[in-house]
Amino acid sequence: MKKKIVLATAGLLSVIVLGACSSGSNDEIATMKGGKLTVEDFYNEAKKEQTNQSLVRNMIIYDVFENAYGDKVTDKQVDSEYKKQEKQLGDSFESQLQAAGYTKKSYKDYLKQSLAFQEGLKSHVKLTDDDLKSAWDSFHPEVTARVILASSEEEAKDLKKQLDEGGDFAKLAKEKSQDSTTKEDGGKIKFDSQSTEVPAEVKEAAFKLKNDQTSDVISAMDSSSYQTNYYLVKMEKNTPKGNDMKKFDKEVKQIAQDMKLADQTFTSKVIGEELKKANVKIKDDSFENILADFLNTTEESTNQSSDKESEASTEKSTEASTEQSTEASQASTEESE
Structure with missing residues (x-):
């Protein structure tokens, strides 16, 4: 990656x-x-x-x-x-x-x-509450996981079968992964919702995993070659973000700014x-x-x-005119009585 x-x-x-x-x-x-x-x-x-x-x-x-x-x-x-x-x-x-x-x-x-x-x-960036909410909705804290990039869909399915039967994920990553940056360390990698070295499809699937859980085969399009790649992910430490946005204030503001700049x-x-x-x-x-x-x-x-x-000026003018008309009508009614 x-x-x-x-x-x-x-x-x-x-x-x-x-x-x-x-x-x-x-x-x-x-x-x-x-x-x-x-x-x-x-x-x-x-x-x-x-x-x-x-x-x-x-x-x-x-x-x-x-x-x-x-x-x-x-x-x-x-x-x-x-x-x-x-x-x-x-x-x-x-x-x-x-x-x-x-x-x-x-x-x-x-x-x-x-x-x-x-x-x-x-x-020129002025963040609103809506900007921060959108950033918070897309945010996920950093996780620690292991990843295998298979050479084909068939190999990915075979590796998944081996893992389901008790295979060692780190060992298989060293032997089979096509990702040269992570395979030597048994596929180990850290990433969050904003990381760019991990495909969006892989991140989305990984964030749904519990600790020690392994994903099904994940297909992801390589934007540079337009080829479909196949991944397996094992989650080691998935930290939920919870409900307190203030805990991740810096990260959320950075995401909101990046979204605005994009x-x-x-x-x-x-x-x-x-x-x-x-x-x-x-x-x-x-x-x-x-x-x-x-x-x-x-x-x-x-x-x-x-x-x-x-429009705002017209609305105010209309409201004022309506009030004046109402007051005049009330005054006329009182005089008549």
Whole structure:
């Protein structure tokens, strides 16, 4: 269950081309009978490509967030994230950096921008009681278990039969598990509801187990290969969360924040607000619509807020008018009497 990370492509060729051509360069790329191809010609075509449109959009957003929140990101955080990526990718780290067009320095620059972007999003998070309740409902404390990743469904069923007949789970994990990160320790692993190294299907089944209980065969889709994997889990220590959310206040708030940051509507709204705050203006008509999705989201949110305020104002006005009408009617009745 080793986590796989694919480094984002830097798009260095596009950056170089777009940067070099921004001043209208007439440097020749190629000549031919009756004509020539200049860097500017290439630029005018390249900027129409969707990939480059997205690249420019992302560059603008990252620059805006780095300018606003970059001072909240320390070198220590960047180095820590760099080492984390290096550890997760192992021996392939350097080659993946090169394949993605990064140097050590440029990748650290990218990480700083990414962290600044996260800091900017977090600064807009305002957790409500409903947010915390949703987080609490999905939360499960850390458990200690043993896991076997079988080579096939048939093998998983055979292993399950052996376990039901008294087989030793740890011994079978060492002999048969395809999970290289846990098999040497007899499949032993710790995880909670937010752990990413364990498939959701495995976590869901595991949390239902009592101590020393073994699951049935669990099928789970591998998101990277789109193949179905088959697991067996034995629970060693399952700690119920109980009913007191305050005991896990820190964990629940972190989950609620993560859920908010994963909400595309929320992130789009924040990006739009930051773009407006930075007074971003698109000068090249070829890119005039690259930020429309974010800016429109902000406008819709503002309009919805205005509509609610207008509705509230109308309700108050109606209530006041009704009260005045009632009072006038009562006064008229009293005079008549």
